Amino acid sequence: MTAPAEPILEVRDLVKHFPLTQGIVVKRQVGAIKAVDGVSLDLHRGETLGVVGESGCGKSTLAKLLMALEQPTSGSVRIKGKDITKTRGAELKRMRRNIQMVMQDPYTSLNPRMTVGDIVGEPFEIHKDVVPKGGRRRKVQELLDVVGLNPDHINRYPHQFSGGQRQRIGIARGLALQPEIIICDEPVSALDVSIQAQVMNLLERLQSEFNLAYIFIAHDLSVVRHISDRVAVMYLGKIVELGRDADIYERPTHPYTQALLSAVPVPNPEGREQRERIILQGDPPSPANPPSGCRFRTRCWKAQDICAEQVPLLQIREGSSHPSACHFAEVNDAVGTH
Amino acid sequence: MVEVLSEPGSRGTTGGALLEVDNLHVEFRTRAGVAKAVNGVTYTVDAGETLAVLGESGSGKSVTAQTIMGILDMPPGKITGGEIRFRGSDLLKLPEDQRRKIRGEGISMVFQDALSALNPVFPVGWQIAEMFRMHRGASRSDAKKKAVELMDRVRIPGAKDRVNDFPHQFSGGMRQRIMIAMAIALDPEILIADEPTTALDVTVQAQIMGLLAELQRDSNMGLILITHDLGVVADVADKIAVMYGGRIVENAPVHDLYRNPAHPYSKGLLESIPRVDLKGQELYAIKGTPPNLLDMPTGCAFHPRCPYKRDNCVTDVPPLNTVSGTRGSACHYWREVIDDSAS
Numbered sequence: 001m002t003a004p005a006e007p008i009l010e011v012r013d014l015v016k017h018f019p020l021t022q023g024i025v026v027k028r029q030v031g032a033i034k035a036v037d038g039v040s041l042d043l044h045r046g047e048t049l050g051v052v053g054e055s056g057c058g059k060s061t062l063a064k065l066l067m068a069l070e071q072p073t074s075g076s077v078r079i080k081g082k083d084i085t086k087t088r089g090a091e092l093k094r095m096r097r098n099i100q101m102v103m104q105d106p107y108t109s110l111n112p113r114m115t116v117g118d119i120v121g122e123p124f125e126i127h128k129d130v131v132p133k134g135g136r137r138r139k140v141q142e143l144l145d146v147v148g149l150n151p152d153h154i155n156r157y158p159h160q161f162s163g164g165q166r167q168r169i170g171i172a173r174g175l176a177l178q179p180e181i182i183i184c185d186e187p188v189s190a191l192d193v194s195i196q197a198q199v200m201n202l203l204e205r206l207q208s209e210f211n212l213a214y215i216f217i218a219h220d221l222s223v224v225r226h227i228s229d230r231v232a233v234m235y236l237g238k239i240v241e242l243g244r245d246a247d248i249y250e251r252p253t254h255p256y257t258q259a260l261l262s263a264v265p266v267p268n269p270e271g272r273e274q275r276e277r278i279i280l281q282g283d284p285p286s287p288a289n290p291p292s293g294c295r296f297r298t299r300c301w302k303a304q305d306i307c308a309e310q311v312p313l314l315q316i317r318e319g320s321s322h323p324s325a326c327h328f329a330e331v332n333d334a335v336g337t338h
Numbered sequence: 339m340v341e342v343l344s345e346p347g348s349r350g351t352t353g354g355a356l357l358e359v360d361n362l363h364v365e366f367r368t369r370a371g372v373a374k375a376v377n378g379v380t381y382t383v384d385a386g387e388t389l390a391v392l393g394e395s396g397s398g399k400s401v402t403a404q405t406i407m408g409i410l411d412m413p414p415g416k417i418t419g420g421e422i423r424f425r426g427s428d429l430l431k432l433p434e435d436q437r438r439k440i441r442g443e444g445i446s447m448v449f450q451d452a453l454s455a456l457n458p459v460f461p462v463g464w465q466i467a468e469m470f471r472m473h474r475g476a477s478r479s480d481a482k483k484k485a486v487e488l489m490d491r492v493r494i495p496g497a498k499d500r501v502n503d504f505p506h507q508f509s510g511g512m513r514q515r516i517m518i519a520m521a522i523a524l525d526p527e528i529l530i531a532d533e534p535t536t537a538l539d540v541t542v543q544a545q546i547m548g549l550l551a552e553l554q555r556d557s558n559m560g561l562i563l564i565t566h567d568l569g570v571v572a573d574v575a576d577k578i579a580v581m582y583g584g585r586i587v588e589n590a591p592v593h594d595l596y597r598n599p600a601h602p603y604s605k606g607l608l609e610s611i612p613r614v615d616l617k618g619q620e621l622y623a624i625k626g627t628p629p630n631l632l633d634m635p636t637g638c639a640f641h642p643r644c645p646y647k648r649d650n651c652v653t654d655v656p657p658l659n660t661v662s663g664t665r666g667s668a669c670h671y672w673r674e675v676i677d678d679s680a681s
């Protein structure tokens with residue numbers, strides 16, 4: 001896929017620190033959770049950028065910053081050249097129409113007192129000019145059909161659906177305004193494989209039809225690979241490796257990416273006893289107090305003294321054609337393809 | 339019967355498996371009508387064995403598990419048929435006080451939305467200890483000691499110092515491990531894990547699945563793993579039950595199912611996995627939508643979506659046909675399907 005020159009979304013040095021406070025009456029700030037800590041990336045029209053990384057590494061916070069649902073500590077998010085973090089009021093509302101989100105948690109992201117029709121149709125209430133009032137019910141039913149839900153269930157409530165069914169409701173709502181950018185935060189994680197395939201085909205179909213750009217966050221690396229043109233791997237608030245899908249999946253150079261790939265279960269039981277795995281020990285360190293130097297060093301089997309002293313920058317390194325944030329970046333033959 | 343149940347290690351007298359779900363039927367009576375959530379589910383699990391339950395979202399996997407645990411919402415839920423035999427005796431006929439005893443000690447469960455299942459206002463150690471106080475009448479200090487042991491066992495680093503921490507102070511993966519600690523606290527013979535890793539990323543998933551396998555090896559626990567992740571299933575399952583529309587449509591040992599599925603639905607599932615060589619192409623997707631439980635299709639519930647459908651599929655419910663000694667397929671045309679998937 002040849003990327004056109006002008007990115008639709010430009011993220012520069014984006015930082016989000018959540019204040020950590022202590023005290024009940026008088027709150028004192030005692031530190032900060034460095035949820036997103038210096039992320040830069042571009043997204044082009046019609047392109048899909050996959051984002052993978054461990055729980056708590058800042059993927060959802062990044063998504064919320066891009067949507068201006070959170071105010072960044074510093075950095076910029078330009079959509080078609082205009083910085084959404086500095087936009088307010090009617091202008092912000094207009095920009096938001098263009099960047100929609102499909103949420104992560106099907107259990108809490110839907111208002112339990114609204115019918116499915118109201119939930120999916122809500123964007124039409126906020127942006128009244130998109131579909132005339134009389135056509136909304138039909139439009140909502142079309143959207144339900146498109147995500148694999150029964151259009152006759154338009155008057156039901158979220159609790160009457162299973163977890164997977166509820167996620168489809170969120171996807172239908174994200175598609176409603178036909179935005180140019182859709183941020184999908186774990187959109188198919190709760191779906192069974194047959195519907196997952198339908199939804200991914202649907203996302204790809206909509207993408208080529210309307211030249212949509214996607215940021216696609218998921219923990220299923222084979223799903224991310226299938227849909228992404230490029231993939232960003234995040235660890236503790238930073239991008240540690242960024243490349244075309246084949247770079248990341250076949251020639252990863254960052255130890256974290258290598259561990260991540262080797263942990264992916266292969267959907268084939270043949271030879272499962274022989275499979276080699278890099279199983280990372282422990283959990284990621286707290287983002288309130290990240291390790292000095294390279295943040296991965298507390299779990300990295302290659303760590304040297306320099307890793308504690310110098311932050312490895314995300315840059316292209318010798319022997320590889322895509323950027324990696326490791327002092328000792330190199331292709332590891334033990335990590336296979338997926 | 340009471341003696342049999344309270345005697346650890348006894349396996350009943352029927353010669354059947356440790357846990358047998360037999361032709362279970364569950365409905366939900368809602369204002370909109372009767373939702374037939376479970377329509378004749380049959381599966382078995384033995385000590386040390388891992389059964390993976392795969393299936394469409396809404397196909398009744400969790401409801402079956404809730405019924406086994408005796409925690410089904412009744413009403414609106416109603417068990418309309420079948421048996422659930424644990425060591426040979428039908429749990430559905432037991433009085434509630436005996437079921438309560440089996441819950442936790444005989445069979446226990448890690449819930450699908452585990453991350454919200456912990457009580458936010460109590461320390462996690464207290465919540466684990468509560469299991470010992472309730473079921474074993476342990477003293478506060480003994481129970482707390484046990485809680486630390488369990489947190490160690492599920493590899494919470496520095497368990498001793500963290501026993502008084504609250505759920506929000508733990509990461510998602512750690513909270514899931516704490517839920518597992520609570521589920522294995524009383525050394526159950528069967529553990530039901532309902533999507534235990536769905537909310538977690540792969541490195542933590544690998545840890546959790548490794549932990550479950552280890553616990554299972556240590557205590558020869560039977561494991562029912564409910565998931566839609568065909569990768570996880572391929573990794574850990576001994577056998578698989580595939581559900582569709584509240585029924586088991588195929589059951590088979592893991593290798594047979596992946597090599598050679600005998601039901602059009604399982605075949606479709608396997609074909610819709612994204613594969614590297616299919617990048618840039620449309621994925622195979624099973625067409626259509628899952629069945630409406632209020633208005634199940636006649637005959638075979640899969641017929642509106644099935645590429646193998648013939649006229650009799652619309653009228654005749656396919657029985658769970660025996661494919662071989664250990665395999666079954668609820669399809670009239672399973673021979674054709676198995677021939678196609680072999681080629």
Ligand SMILES: Nc1ncnc2c1ncn2[C@@H]1O[C@H](COP(=O)(O)OP(=O)(O)OP(=O)(O)O)[C@@H](O)[C@H]1O
Nearest residue numbers: 018033035054055056057058059060061062287510
């Ligand atoms: N509103 C908030 N206040 C304080 N801390 C927050 C807030 N939102 C997120 N965090 C913290 O920021 C970090 C990043 O969280 P985020 O939800 O972005 O992670 P994630 O990568 O989406 O994880 P997951 O894969 O579990 O969804 C976490 O440590 C989280 O606890």
Ligand SMILES: Nc1ncnc2c1ncn2[C@@H]1O[C@H](COP(=O)(O)OP(=O)(O)OP(=O)(O)O)[C@@H](O)[C@H]1O
Nearest residue numbers: 160161162163164366375395396397398399400401
């Ligand atoms: N309390 C309830 N009241 C009414 N209907 C219910 C209730 N609980 C479950 N159902 C219905 O029963 C059916 C089976 O639900 P169940 O939760 O077992 O699905 P599942 O196979 O676990 O799906 P998922 O993979 O999405 O978790 C669903 O259609 C659901 O809507």
Ligand code: SF4
Nearest residue numbers: 294297300307326327
């Ligand atoms: S910089 Fe050092 S610690 Fe970080 S990933 Fe590379 S080798 Fe490991």
Ligand code: SF4
Nearest residue numbers: 638641644651669670
């Ligand atoms: S019984 Fe008929 S409709 Fe059902 S799965 Fe088999 S071929 Fe398809």
Ligand SMILES: [Mg+2]
Nearest residue numbers: 059060061104
């Ligand atoms: Mg998230």
Ligand SMILES: [Mg+2]
Nearest residue numbers: 163399400450
């Ligand atoms: Mg379920």
